[in-house]
Structure formats: C-alpha cells, structure tokens
Amino acid sequence: MTHDGTRSSPGLAPSPSLFQDGPRLSVLLPVPVDAPYDYWAGPDLATLVPGDVVRVPLGQRIETGVVWGPGAADLPDHKLRPVLERLDSPPLPAPLRALVEWCAAYTLAPLGQVLRLALSVPEALDPPRPRAGYRAAVTDLADVPGLRATDARRKALAAAAGWPLTEPPPSAATLARRAGVTPAVIKGLAEAGGLALVPVVEEPVVPTPDPRRPGPLLSPDQRAAAGRLRAMVGAGFGVALLEGVTGSGKTEVYFEAIAETLAAGRQVLVLLPEIALTARWPARFAGRFGALPVPWHSDLPRSQRRDLWRAVARGRAPVVVGARSALFLPFPDLGLIIVDEEHDGAFKQDDGVPYNARDMAVVRARTGDLPVILASATPALETVLNARTGRYRHVPLPRRHGGARLPDMATLDLRAHPPEKWSREGVPAQSFLAPPLLDAMVETLTRGEQTLLFLNRRGYAPLTLCRACGHRLHCPHCSAWLVEHRHRRQLRCHHCGHAIPTPPRCPMCDAADTLAACGPGVERLAEEVAARFPQARTVVAASDTLAGPASAAEMMERIEAGGVDIIIGTQVMAKGHHFPLLTLVGVVDADLGLSGGDLRAAERTFQLLHQVAGRAGRAERPGRVLLQTTDPAHPVMRALVEGDAERFLSVEAETRQALTMPPFGRLVALIVSGRDEDAVVTAGRALAASAPRVAGVEVLGPAPAALALLRGQHRHRLLLKATRDVRVQPLVRDWLGATTLPRGIRVRVDVDPYGFL
Numbered sequence: 001m002t003h004d005g006t007r008s009s010p011g012l013a014p015s016p017s018l019f020q021d022g023p024r025l026s027v028l029l030p031v032p033v034d035a036p037y038d039y040w041a042g043p044d045l046a047t048l049v050p051g052d053v054v055r056v057p058l059g060q061r062i063e064t065g066v067v068w069g070p071g072a073a074d075l076p077d078h079k080l081r082p083v084l085e086r087l088d089s090p091p092l093p094a095p096l097r098a099l100v101e102w103c104a105a106y107t108l109a110p111l112g113q114v115l116r117l118a119l120s121v122p123e124a125l126d127p128p129r130p131r132a133g134y135r136a137a138v139t140d141l142a143d144v145p146g147l148r149a150t151d152a153r154r155k156a157l158a159a160a161a162g163w164p165l166t167e168p169p170p171s172a173a174t175l176a177r178r179a180g181v182t183p184a185v186i187k188g189l190a191e192a193g194g195l196a197l198v199p200v201v202e203e204p205v206v207p208t209p210d211p212r213r214p215g216p217l218l219s220p221d222q223r224a225a226a227g228r229l230r231a232m233v234g235a236g237f238g239v240a241l242l243e244g245v246t247g248s249g250k251t252e253v254y255f256e257a258i259a260e261t262l263a264a265g266r267q268v269l270v271l272l273p274e275i276a277l278t279a280r281w282p283a284r285f286a287g288r289f290g291a292l293p294v295p296w297h298s299d300l301p302r303s304q305r306r307d308l309w310r311a312v313a314r315g316r317a318p319v320v321v322g323a324r325s326a327l328f329l330p331f332p333d334l335g336l337i338i339v340d341e342e343h344d345g346a347f348k349q350d351d352g353v354p355y356n357a358r359d360m361a362v363v364r365a366r367t368g369d370l371p372v373i374l375a376s377a378t379p380a381l382e383t384v385l386n387a388r389t390g391r392y393r394h395v396p397l398p399r400r401h402g403g404a405r406l407p408d409m410a411t412l413d414l415r416a417h418p419p420e421k422w423s424r425e426g427v428p429a430q431s432f433l434a435p436p437l438l439d440a441m442v443e444t445l446t447r448g449e450q451t452l453l454f455l456n457r458r459g460y461a462p463l464t465l466c467r468a469c470g471h472r473l474h475c476p477h478c479s480a481w482l483v484e485h486r487h488r489r490q491l492r493c494h495h496c497g498h499a500i501p502t503p504p505r506c507p508m509c510d511a512a513d514t515l516a517a518c519g520p521g522v523e524r525l526a527e528e529v530a531a532r533f534p535q536a537r538t539v540v541a542a543s544d545t546l547a548g549p550a551s552a553a554e555m556m557e558r559i560e561a562g563g564v565d566i567i568i569g570t571q572v573m574a575k576g577h578h579f580p581l582l583t584l585v586g587v588v589d590a591d592l593g594l595s596g597g598d599l600r601a602a603e604r605t606f607q608l609l610h611q612v613a614g615r616a617g618r619a620e621r622p623g624r625v626l627l628q629t630t631d632p633a634h635p636v637m638r639a640l641v642e643g644d645a646e647r648f649l650s651v652e653a654e655t656r657q658a659l660t661m662p663p664f665g666r667l668v669a670l671i672v673s674g675r676d677e678d679a680v681v682t683a684g685r686a687l688a689a690s691a692p693r694v695a696g697v698e699v700l701g702p703a704p705a706a707l708a709l710l711r712g713q714h715r716h717r718l719l720l721k722a723t724r725d726v727r728v729q730p731l732v733r734d735w736l737g738a739t740t741l742p743r744g745i746r747v748r749v750d751v752d753p754y755g756f757l
C-alpha cells in the first residue's frame with residue numbers, strides 16, 4: 001500500500017510553453033489508450049494550455065479530449081490532424097491531471113480510461129443550453145396591433161412588466177403561475193409581439209455554507225483535536241488520522257477544519273462510503289453551516305450531475321460530499337479532503353479502474369498540496385501503521401461525547417445457548433435468536449428502548465435446498481447460490497442479478513414441497529421477530545428494502561424519534577447513525593465474515609462489528625451488545641469484548657508481517673477470464689510459466705477464483721506477492737506485455753486487491 005506520500009508524482013513538473021517547438025501538442029482522449037496523441041493546434045488556437053478541453057478528430061469520429069502537454073513529435077508533421085475547437089469549460093486543473101497520471105501508473109489502467117473518471121459527465125462540457133425566458137415588449141396592450149386586450153392578457157403583461165430586473169426572465173410556466181393565467185396565454189401574447197422571447201442560460205444555484213456560524217461547544221479533547229486539524233489547513237500537504245471511538249464527535253471535530261477551509265475561500269471534498277444511504281450527513285452539515293453541501297454519487301440524475309460538475313469546475317461548489325468518484329471532480333481550488341470511515345472497503349472500486357479512493361485521496365492531496373483527514377473509529381491496519389511511524393499525524397479522540405459510556409460487549413455462545421424453535425401456525429420453525437438475546441430484547445422493549453438486530457445478509461435465506469434429492473439452487477452464470485427473496489417470491493443471484501420466480505417443485509428431481517430455506521437473511525429474521533414480538537414496531541433496513549435516499553432518510557428520522565422498537569438491519573445500519581434510544585445491539589451471526597480466504601476477513605469483521613456495536617448507548621442510556629458466535633475464543637471476538645483494538649491490530653500486523661502480506665508486502669491479482677474454461681486454464685498456466693523471476697517476488701496460482709464463474713465467465717486467479725521494496729508495476733507491465741493472450745481471454749490486473757472474489 002503506497003498511500004504514504006513517498007513517491008514522486010508525474011505530471012507536476014512545470015510544463016514548458018506548449019508551442020516552443022511549433023504548434024504541436026498532445027491530447028489525451030477518454031478512451032482506453034495508454035498515452036496522449038499528437039495534434040496540430042493551428043494559429044487560431046495558439047493560446048491553448050494544458051488542461052484545456054478540446055475537440056479533435058479520431059478516425060472517423062470527433063472526440064472530446066484534454067490538452068496534456070507538448071507534442072511527442074513521433075509523427076511527421078504532414079500526418080498531424082488539427083485540433084478542431086476549444087470548449088468553453090475551465091481547464092482540467094493540474095493537480096487533477098497529475099492524479100490521473102498517478103492513478104494510471106499505480107493501477108496499470110490505461111491513462112485514457114482514468115481520464116474518463118474525470119470526464120464522467122461529457123455533456124457538462126457542452127455549452128449550457130439556454131431556455132426560453134419572457135419579458136414585456138410593450139408597455140400597453142394597445143401597442144400591439146390587432147390584439148384584443150383580454151383580462152388574461154392584461155394580467156400576463158402586468159406580471160412580465162413587474163418581474164424584478166435582478167432576476168432572469170421567467171419561463172412561460174413560471175410567468176403564467178405568477179399572472180394566474182395559462183401558459184398558452186403567455187405564448188400567444190409572445191407570438192403577437194406583446195412579450196419578447198429571450199434566451200436564458202441558468203447557472204444552478206449552489207447554496208453557500210457559512211463558516212462563521214457557531215458550532216457546538218467542544219469538550220477539551222475535541223477542542224485539542226480540532227485545533228490540530230485547523231492548523232493543517234493552508235499549510236500544504238499533510239495527512240491526519242482522526243481516530244475517535246464511536247460517538248466521540250469526529251464529525252463535529254472535522255467540521256471545524258471545514259469551517260477553516262471555507263473561511264479561507266477554498267473548496268472542500270468529503271468522501272463517504274455509500275452516500276445514498278447516509279442521507280443524514282447532508283442534513284447534519286446543513287445544521288452546522290446553514291446550507292446543504294453538493295452531493296455526488298451515481299444515483300443522481302444525469303442532468304443534475306451535469307449541472308453540479310459545471311458548478312464544481314467553475315469553483316462555485318464550496319463543499320462536495322460524495323462517493324469515491326467525487327475524487328475526480330475538477331475542483332479548481334480544493335483546500336481540504338476528508339475521508340470518513342476511511343477503513344471502509346467500499347472505497348475500493350472493483351470494476352473499471354480498480355483504485356482505492358482512500359489512497360487516491362492522499363495522492364490528490366499531495367498533487368494539490370493540501371491536507372487530508374482520514375477519520376475512523378476502526379482505522380485500517382495500513383493507516384494505523386502509517387500513524388505509528390509518524391508518516392501521518394495521529395489525532396485521537398479517546399472518549400465518547402457527553403460522558404456516554406462505550407457499550408458493554410459480551411459473546412453469546414450458540415453452542416451453550418442454542419436457539420429454541422418457535423411455532424408458525426402450529427408448525428415448529430427454526431430460530432436464529434438465542435434465549436439470552438431474546439431476554440435482553442424483552443428487557444429493552446419493556447424499558448421503551450430500541451434493539452438493533454444486525455445480520456449482514458439480504459433476503460430471506462442464503463440457500464435453498466431440496467430435502468428429497470439434496471439439490472442446491474445455484475445461479476447458472478455464477479458459482480453462487482441463489483438467495484430467496486420471499487417478498488418478491490424470487491430467487492436471486494447477488495452477483496449478477498439473475499432472478500427466477502421461486503419454483504414450486506425441485507428443478508432437479510421434480511418433487512413437490514421439498515424445497516427448504518437454509519440459514520437466515522434479514523427477511524427471515526423479521527418473520528421470527530414478528531411472531532415473537534407481535535406488538536413491537538419493527539423495520540427491516542437493507543439496501544434492497546430501502547427504496548432510495550429519501551425513504552432511507554425518512555426511516556432514520558422515524559427511528560431517531562422513537563417510532564420504531566426493533567430494527568433488523570444489514571451493514572447499511574452499521575455506521576454513522578446516532579439513535580439516542582438504541583441501547584441493545586444483537587449481532588445474529590458474528591462469525592459470518594470470518595470464513596473464506598480473504599486476507600482482511602478478520603480485520604473487516606472486527607471493524608464492522610465494532611461499528612455496529614457503536615450504535616448502542618450513544619446518549620444518556622447505557623448500551624449493551626451481544627455477539628452470537630460459535631467461537632467465543634476467536635481473536636476477533638476477544639478483541640471486541642475486551643475493547644482491545646490495539647492488541648488485535650498488533651497480532652494482525654505480526655501475522656501479516658510473517659507472511660509478507662499487505663501492508664508489509666505488495667499484492668497484485670491477475671484474473672484470467674473467458675467463456676471457455678479450458679482456454680482460461682491454459683492461459684493461466686502460460687502466464688504462470690512466464691511469470692517474472694526476481695528476488696522478492698513470488699507468483700501463486702493459477703487457481704480458480706473464489707467466484708470461479710461470474711456472469712458466465714470462467715475465472716482463474718494468479719497472485720503476485722512481493723516485498724515492499726519491489727516496484728511491482730513495471731514487473732507486471734513487462735510480464736503482460738510479453739504475453740500474447742488467445743482470443744476471448746482477458747486478464748484483469750488488480751493492484752492491492754481487496755475483495756478476493
């Protein structure tokens with residue numbers, strides 16, 4: 001992991017005048033190419049500078065690209081094609097171009113493909129299309145020849161004449177509403193010449209947060225932390241790890257650094273995992289600064305993204321809060337980056353360019369010479385080590401705000417306390433809640449407090465099995481079981497989305513009524529809770545049961561206001577939320593994330609469960625957490641119960657060091673995929689045979705990937721493991737460059753792989 005600020009960044013060297021050697025320059029196109037192409041600028045375009053957005057011919061097409069630098073001169077003059085035009089968009093800022101270069105060099109993705117992340121909304125580069133506005137063309141209707149002065153027309157003209165000059169001329173609909181007439185009246189009057197049609201280019205209105213609004217009174221701990229973060233603003237590149245226990249007020253503290261940056265007139269970027277579902281963050285920000293931040297994520301409508309992209313590029317968006325892709329927005333004057341929940345795996349992008357937004361945020365901070373704050377209650381091991389070695393400033397918040405205590409954690413051994421069946425219409429049904437957890441739920445309900453049952457599994461049951469023949473229903477395109485979603489009466493693949501209606505008979509042996517659900521998902525848990533606590537107000541919160549950000553926010557408000565007794569939730573409930581009445585957290589299957597060969601399985605489970613536990617007892621009432629497990633002695637369970645993150649991380653670090661695993665070593669995964677399994681195996685073996693033989697480098701595999709079949713593609717994996725001093729990128733580049741792949745076979749490179757799918 002190299003998000004440590006040690007490598008030099010390409011592209012930051014001052015670019016010489018582009019036209020030193022004649023009007024030749026290079027243009028990078030957002031297509032999968034490794035380098036920019038040369039073009040000729042012509043006398044009209046002699047003022048082009050790097051970053052300018054231009055249109056150029058490419059083959060038979062016209063493409064939009066970015067002026068990257070002087071030409072490479074590897075093409076004779078007469079073959080050069082001309083730049084067609086420069087678009088009226090601010091140049092892509094130099095620090096962003098440097099990030100694009102860095103990201104491509106690090107991830108080995110084609111340079112043009114990374115540029116595409118920065119030009120994610122191409123229509124934002126087109127000149128904004130004007131809309132029709134109407135203003136009065138006459139002072140009196142009598143001045144319009146041949147027009148009958150009706151009451152409606154009079155009202156329309158009066159409304160247009162009275163429109164404030166400080167505001168853009170209104171649309172037909174707006175003016176009609178103001179005048180109390182139909183839009184047809186407005187249009188008719190315009191045709192007759194009583195109103196003039198004017199083109200109006202409307203800039204989206206981005207509200208301005210006010211940094212001078214007073215924040216809450218900070219505790220001495222918080223004040224000290226905020227002071228250190230404030231001091232970093234304006235002082236150039238620096239990384240701080242803001243490590244605060246759950247409920248310690250990390251958000252309030254980094255808000256102070258945001259205030260400092262805004263007061264200096266610079267922009268702020270806040271990266272959050274799963275933005276759509278943490279809809280409370282913008283409201284909280286607005287509470288502090290009196291205006292909403294600009295949101296950025298893939299669920300926004302395209303037209304809105306176009307407007308926001310433009311606003312950011314023109315420096316008119318003071319604060320952007322977004323998912324990882326917000327990192328590639330063209331901020332002209334970024335002054336601070338915050339990565340909240342920095343340990344979250346959602347910052348790693350798995351398809352397209354496989355980058356980790358947390359690491360790239362550090363790179364962006366360096367290319368822009370600005371500070372970045374990584375906030376977490378359970379920072380990633382690599383971040384902790386960077387803080388320990390002093391590479392990052394460590395800013396701790398050791399206590400919960402307002403004297404709230406951290407919750408009491410205990411394991412609940414499922415072998416000693418097996419769940420007891422409950423009765424569904426007289427038929428015994430399997431239970432997933434052990435008696436001590438049920439007792440705790442009863443106590444909590446009696447006190448009028450809330451329970452969160454945490455189970456990180458969507459749907460009704462993760463596996464459906466035929467009791468007659470033993471057949472397991474799996475996805476035809478993936479090596480994965482189909483997950484039952486009982487509400488929708490479907491079985492779905494959570495990897496490719498394949499869905500079938502729940503079959504009435506076994507598709508293998510055709511027996512009727514033999515298909516049985518195995519294991520719990522949140523829907524199945526909800527069924528048990530409804531039967532055992534019929535009076536309780538229960539909600540299920542999972543990414544597929546929340547209809548969108550608005551309904552998620554509505555549910556969170558209801559929970560906060562005490563309108564819910566029992567919450568059954570997946571990881572969307574794990575972080576960020578602050579529910580004062582929530583005092584009991586039951587983790588239904590604490591062992592769930594620990595199986596599988598994932599390098600970070602233990603670390604991730606620890607982080608996730610710690611986060612979930614942190615939802616309990618955040619206000620006056622103390623909280624309690626019960627972890628249902630079959631292995632209470634597991635180091636993760638012990639670290640959680642003993643509240644000893646430090647020791648857990650030390651053990652984890654020792655283990656990884658012994659195995660030269662990240663962050664003590666480097667990993668690059670190569671996924672070989674194709675429709676024909678034999679061809680995939682052969683290509684995998686050929687790659688292994690030509691693997692680099694260098695000291696400190698080891699190549700493992702090929703072996704079937706954990707998802708050996710995904711969307712109909714067979715997948716085998718090779719893993720290159722190297723000591724930290726090895727620069728893996730040139731090795732992998734040469735290795736793949738020397739290999740010719742048979743048709744239909746693809747190799748996907750993933751530097752610092754996260755998921756081990």
Ligand SMILES: Nc1ncnc2c1ncn2[C@@H]1O[C@H](COP(=O)(O)OP(=O)(O)OP(=O)(O)O)[C@@H](O)[C@H]1O
Pocket residue numbers: 216217218219222244245246247248249250251252253376377401575576577578614
């Ligand atoms: N100084 C303060 N004055 C008033 N309220 C505060 C103060 N500090 C924190 N709080 C409140 O305490 C709660 C927890 O704070 P916050 O959400 O910032 O903590 P956090 O460390 O980000 O929590 P987590 O990591 O668990 O999400 C919030 O409701 C916040 O408004």
Ligand SMILES: [Zn+2]
Pocket residue numbers: 475476477478480493494495496497498711
């Ligand atoms: Zn599938």
